[in-house]
Amino acid sequence: MSGPAREALNVLYANTLRTSQSFASYNFRNYFVRRTNDLFKAAQSEQDSTKLDAFIKEKKKELEVLKRAATINQMFGGRKLVVETEEDVSLSDKTPDKMERSDS
């Protein structure tokens, strides 16, 4: 994998992960974090550059969707579940760009 593509992939990975962590609802947050990690870890070992380019292009589009979805989720979602532990909460608080929920 060439330098710039790897760079682009890593930046996109970090952004997508941060956006995924900003979902207020426990289930959505966990799902998108898990999926982002699995997808991007697989992509990091991808050797085919055309496939990688297609992946980056698709995930860039999806990142926009996730950003909007996370914002809406912060406005309307986020009821705490019985399984949500202190760790879960601090995990999302650690995120620097985490948007505050309007009603929190």
Added chain:
Amino acid sequence: MLASPVLRAALRAQKRRNITKFPALVSRRALAQSSTATKASVLEVPSARLESLKRGPEPSTSTLELSQHPSPAAALNPIYLDAQATTPMDPRVLDAMLPYFTDLYGNPHSRTHAYGWEAEKAVDEARRHVATLVGAEEKDIVFTSGATESNNMIIKGVARFHREKKKHIITLQTEHKCVLDSCRKLSEEGFDITYLPVKQNGLVDLDLLESSIRPDTCLISIMAVNNETGVIQPLAEIGRIAQKHRGVYFHTDAAQAVGKIPLDVNAMNIDLMSISGHKIYGPKGVGAAYVRRRPRVRLEPILSGGGQERGLRSGTLPSTLVVGMGEACRVAAQEMAYDHAHISALSKRLIDGITSQVDHVYRNGDPNGYPGCVNLSFAYIEGESFLMAMKNTALSSGSACTSASLEPSYVLRALGATDDIAHSSIRFGIGRFSTEEEVDYVVRETVKTVNRLRELSPLWEMVQEGIDIGTINWSQH
């Protein structure tokens, strides 16, 4: 608590100040002050916000926001493990739908202006996503209000269209209520219905099915994945049997199967199929019917009207919901393998966790069924009391449609379950958004609850003493 009278006084003072200084704000304030619950949540706001309230009459957006939707309760919410009843809508689906709730409100059937065209384009794209997911052509897909409507439309439609020559329908005892009830309605109209029994694992007996086909059979209706047990019927084999007999159409209710297991209407010789939106992380209130065009399957429509959807389902399409369903199908096609692996792992974790710690647990239905639907019976426990004791988990003892009644499930009875086993069944529905921690929590709670309820049970005590419950003659007469 001590602070609350002070706060209330502050609010009252604030209100008075607003009235005197900003008369225009009065009406806005009034909007924000509604129920006591809202007030309670206002009172709980941190002191920083109180300071800003005290500071003076800035526009009261924060108060407005507070009352926009029910504020989250202080209590923690239960885990959702009822994916067969419905699924949470995927955030990606909501994002796809929102433009059609705002600017793109055209009627997809309007041909004379751009509003109509853009809505039509979106509907066509959604149709393509649904069709791709089941290996169909776009034009084969008819949007309806849900799988119940699709089932009604197909079963009644096919039967009534062919009523001159054909009078016989074959279905299963374990079908969903809407299939069984449609068939019951048809039998009142003079049709013959064969309700096939199932084997003990919930699967249809293919030889029995084939021998039940008569010259006047017009329809075989067998569901793909059972909603209570997760049993997957051998669709390809059933399709082959139906194909051997001319004029016998094969309908499958795939509400619980689409997007979860691979389906192909051509490879499986499926002529008609019912699909639901809200079981695949889409919106409620929308579904689809697959109606084969080549060779053509004809049905009599239930609704008469503008002739939308090939004349099979008149009425303006809810383009927003249709877009949501299309997106849900697109995501489902993309995520099917990933979701299936995740759900299988969680399912195994759940079953292993429970069976390793609790005795006398029976799995209802074929163990090779859809892993996201785990139906377990805990012997010597009443299902409803279990559900009530499991306060922190949203579970069900069977289908949501019948969850209000205390009758044992007819699906489990058809599998040959005895009354006590059918009464003690619990359905665990695992979905895309379920997590390992949730499953572990549910396993812990289940083990605790089962042990506690069994300790209370005299039956359990007798079993521990070695008395065979089956031999007891309960009645004195």
